[in-house]
Amino acid sequence: MIEPATRNLPAAVPLVIGVTSHRNIAPDEIEPVRQHVRDFLARLRREFPDLPLVVLSPLAEGGDQWAAEEALAAGARLIAPLPMRRSQYAASDFTVPDARVKFDALCDAAQVIDVAVATDGGFDARVAAPSGLERDMRYAQAGVYVSNHCHILLAIWDGKESTRLGGTAQIAHYHLTGTKPEQAERRRRATRSLGNDNERLVYQIVCSRDEPDGAPALPLRPLDTLWRKGATSLPGDAPMPEEFHTAFSSAHEFASDWRKYAQEIDAQPGLASGSRDQKDESATSRLFRPADWLAIHFQRRVLLSMRALYTLAALMAIAFAAYDNLPASDFMIFVFLLLFVLGGVVALLAKRRSWHRKYLDYRALAEGLRVQSYWHRAGLSLMGDAEFARDNFLQKQDVELGWVRNVMRGSGLDNDIAGRLGSAEQLQGVIREWVGDDEHHGQLEYYARKAEQRARTHALTERIGAASLFVGVGISLVLAVFVRQLSTDAKNDLIVVMAVFSVVAGVRSAYAYKKADKELIKQYRYMQRLFGEARAALEQAADDAERRDVLRLLGEAALAEQVEWALMHRQRPLEHNRI
Numbered sequence: 046m047i048e049p050a051t052r053n054l055p056a057a058v059p060l061v062i063g064v065t066s067h068r069n070i071a072p073d074e075i076e077p078v079r080q081h082v083r084d085f086l087a088r089l090r091r092e093f094p095d096l097p098l099v100v101l102s103p104l105a106e107g108g109d110q111w112a113a114e115e116a117l118a119a120g121a122r123l124i125a126p127l128p129m130r131r132s133q134y135a136a137s138d139f140t141v142p143d144a145r146v147k148f149d150a151l152c153d154a155a156q157v158i159d160v161a162v163a164t165d166g167g168f169d170a171r172v173a174a175p176s177g178l179e180r181d182m183r184y185a186q187a188g189v190y191v192s193n194h195c196h197i198l199l200a201i202w203d204g205k206e207s208t209r210l211g212g213t214a215q216i217a218h219y220h221l222t223g224t225k226p227e228q229a230e231r232r233r234r235a236t237r238s239l240g241n242d243n244e245r246l247v248y249q250i251v252c253s254r255d256e257p258d259g260a261p262a263l264p265l266r267p268l269d270t271l272w273r274k275g276a277t278s279l280p281g282d283a284p285m286p287e288e289f290h291t292a293f294s295s296a297h298e299f300a301s302d303w304r305k306y307a308q309e310i311d312a313q314p315g316l317a318s319g320s321r322d323q324k325d326e327s328a329t330s331r332l333f334r335p336a337d338w339l340a341i342h343f344q345r346r347v348l349l350s351m352r353a354l355y356t357l358a359a360l361m362a363i364a365f366a367a368y369d370n371l372p373a374s375d376f377m378i379f380v381f382l383l384l385f386v387l388g389g390v391v392a393l394l395a396k397r398r399s400w401h402r403k404y405l406d407y408r409a410l411a412e413g414l415r416v417q418s419y420w421h422r423a424g425l426s427l428m429g430d431a432e433f434a435r436d437n438f439l440q441k442q443d444v445e446l447g448w449v450r451n452v453m454r455g456s457g458l459d460n461d462i463a464g465r466l467g468s469a470e471q472l473q474g475v476i477r478e479w480v481g482d483d484e485h486h487g488q489l490e491y492y493a494r495k496a497e498q499r500a501r502t503h504a505l506t507e508r509i510g511a512a513s514l515f516v517g518v519g520i521s522l523v524l525a526v527f528v529r530q531l532s533t534d535a536k537n538d539l540i541v542v543m544a545v546f547s548v549v550a551g552v553r554s555a556y557a558y559k560k561a562d563k564e565l566i567k568q569y570r571y572m573q574r575l576f577g578e579a580r581a582a583l584e585q586a587a588d589d590a591e592r593r594d595v596l597r598l599l600g601e602a603a604l605a606e607q608v609e610w611a612l613m614h615r616q617r618p619l620e621h622n623r624i
Contacts, residue, residue, distance in 0.1 A: 058300040058332070059099040059122070059455045060089060060293060063195030065188055065216040066108025067202065071253040077268050078108065078201060081250045082115045085199065085270075090119070092285075093293055095300040099455065101126055101191045103184075104151050106144050108201035108252075113151050123155040124458060126194075128187035128211075129175060131157060137176075156462050160187045184211030185226040192220040194458055196293070196451050198247045203254055204262035220245050221275060246289050247273040248281065288447075295406065295448035302403070303335040310338045328459030329418040332452070336414055340407035346400040350391050351559060357388040359552040366544035370537040405611055410449045412607040416600040417453055421460045423475045423596050424468075472589055475596065480580050488603075489576040496569035499562055506557045513550030517543050568606060575602055 070078060089098060100116035102109045104125050116123050127134050131152055139145035161183065175183055188211055192198055200217040207214035215226040223245075251269040253259045261267060270281025279286065285293075303310070313334065361384045368377035395401065481487020520543045524536060531539075557563075579599045586592045 058096060058296055058303070058452055059458075060093055060096040060197075060296070061099045061101060061195045061451075061455055061458070062086070062089070062116075062121075063191040063198045063220075064100060064102040064109055064112040065191065065198060065200050065202070065213045066105070066112065067213050067252060067254055068105060068107035068109075069255045069259075070107055070201070071255045071259060071267070074252055074267055075111070078250055078252055079111050079115060081268065081270060082112050082199070082201075083119070085248060085250075086115060086119045086121065089197075092290075093297045095297050095304065096293065097122060099124060099458070101195050101458075102155075103127060103187045103191065104148055104155070105138065110147055110151060112199060112201070113155070117151075117154055123151070124158060124462070125152060125155040126158045126160045126187050126190050128160060128183035129180075130159060133175075137180075158190075158458075158461050160190045178210070181210040185215065187211075188216035189219060189225065192216060192245075194454050196246070196454070197289075198245075200247050200249045201252055202249055203252055203259070204249070204265045217247060217249070220247055221273060245274060246286065247271075249273055250281075292448040292451060296452055298403075299336075299339070299407065299410070299448075299452070302339055306335075306339065306342065310335050313338055328463065329414050329421055329453075329456040332456050333411060333414040333418055336407050336411035340404060340411050343400050343404035343407060346398075347395070347404050350395040350400065351556065353391050354388055355552050355556045357384050357391070359548050360384050361388070362548040362552075363541075363545055366541050366548075370541050370544075372534065372537075406449065409607060409611050410452060413449060413453055413604065414456065416603050417456065419475050419479045419596065420600055422471050423593055424472065425593055425597055425600075469589060472592060476583055476592065479596075480576055480583060480599070482580075487576070489573065489580060492569045492573040492576060496566055496573055499566045499569060503557065503562045503566060506553050506562070509553050510550045513546040516546040565610075568609060572603070572606055575599070 086098060086100075089096075098116070098119065098121035100112060100121050101124050102113040102116070104110055104113055104127070113123055113125070129137075135145055135148055139148045198217065198220045200213065200220075202213050202217055205214060206218070209215065211226055218224060219226055249269075249271040251261050251265045251267055251271070253261060253267045261269075265271075272279040272281060272283065272286055274286055274289075277286075284290065361381050364377045364381040364384060367374050368381065371377075476482070477487065479487055481489040520539050524531070524539060576599070579595055582595045583592055586595060
């Protein structure tokens with residue numbers, strides 16, 4: 046009996062390896078192929094020790110099963126997306142007794158997903174297993190599901206193209222290009238996914254097939270290994286392509302921060318995920334808690350460092366004005382230099398510890414998970430669709446945030462394992478908690494409150510600027526009127542006072558610009574209006590289907606707003622030399 050390694054452990058931030066493989070691999074290559082799989086999994090463990098490995102395998106005979114066995118032996122979590130019901134799959138595809146025994150053992154050790162149910166509601170379990178074209182379509186559907194939900198596709202493949210629907214060649218081609226298997230016969234007109242080379246990675250183990258002319262495609266050789274992305278290939282023993290290593294390293298860093306602050310996160314009252322009912326809490330909701338907590342934590346660090354830098358900048362300007370204008374103040378130049386050094390230390394510390402980047406990344410992750418969680422609870426999880434929100438979330442705007450989409454893919458797997466939600470009660474709960482009603486504030490109240498806060502802050506900044514201008518003009522008039530009566534010391538004192546007011550107003554204005562106060566007021570008011578319209582539409586909706594449509598549109602708008610927010614702040618990093 047195969048033991049289900051780490052079966053009960055949460056893999057909220059996993060590194061997901063999908064598997065597609067030929068069945069009829071040459072017998073003398075079986076053990077070397079398995080050794081390559083072992084080496085590959087061990088390499089990922091060494092490079093990303095804080096990311097639990099998850100292997101997605103449909104458990105077909107051949108490489109699918111070998112990879113699953115090696116995954117369990119390595120302590121990875123095994124998830125089996127099956128192309129049909131387990132009983133139908135076993136009866137139709139595993140006619141050899143030993144193969145069926147192995148399949149049953151692997152299913153017992155895995156978490157099984159019926160892809161047909163997860164993606165389109167499935168078909169009647171009472172009918173016979175699908176055959177012919179329908180059977181091939183089921184295999185293609187399972188392969189696409191594996192591709193859409195994995196971070197690296199492990200392809201045990203001879204490298205040859207094939208027209209066989211749902212075969213290894215088509216799944217690998219889909220992962221590399223975005224051309225769906227059912228479009229393989231009409232590739233000239235097929236819809237492709239462009240601009241995703243930075244998120245679709247294949248690790249290929251080249252194999253021969255146990256059939257005439259079973260040698261791999263030239264110039265490939267049996268048991269070669271390759272990294273493949275788009276049309277680019279690199280030797281398998283070379284380092285992982287940099288952009289993918291960076292994305293996985295960012296997820297690894299998030300997992301490390303989660304572990305570092307685990308006690309503080311666990312001590313936080315409430316679920317902080319939008320779900321107040323434990324039975325409604327999905328894997329996505331559970332992941333929202335650390336993402337949200339860490340985003341707030343690093344936001345505080347960023348604000349603290351910003352306030353410190355701008356305060357030091359103001360004091361530097363005042364110190365220099367005093368040095369330049371006041372008698373017996375030569376020591377102020379040393380104060381100026383000391384303040385400059387302190388500012389450099391603060392800026393260097395913030396940069397070294399990546400507070401600004403982590404704040405933006407973790408906030409993007411939390412907001413994406415918020416929408417994903419509410420959609421799942423409302424019955425809107427489209428986990429089998431390549432156009433799911435995570436796949437477009439910040440993709441065009443910031444490819445560096447590919448790791449955020451990867452984490453969302455991983456949490457989506459657990460949602461599929463848990464099964465579909467979306468009862469009438471759960472839908473109403475989502476509306477109350479997300480949008481808000483008379484008793485629950487929701488995001489409608491949040492955006493109204495934040496818009497008011499930002500408006501007050503901006504008004505204070507404008508008042509300080511007006512006061513500075515008034516003082517500056519007043520002192521200028523005094524100097525002009527009493528130019529002959531005032532002593533040199535008195536003039537210098539007035540100039541220093543003018544400089545102090547000007548510096549305070551200028552630094553305050555620069556600080557408000559860095560926080561993007563004016564732009565955020567507009568965004569918050571727009572989202573307040575959007576949630577208000579959504580609330581009105583939900584109250585007028587005729588049925589739950591219409592309510593779900595409103596929530597879908599609302600989620601898309603919320604993700605778009607997050608894109609604007611992230612871009613706005615990424616363009617205004619904390620830099621010591623620009624303050």
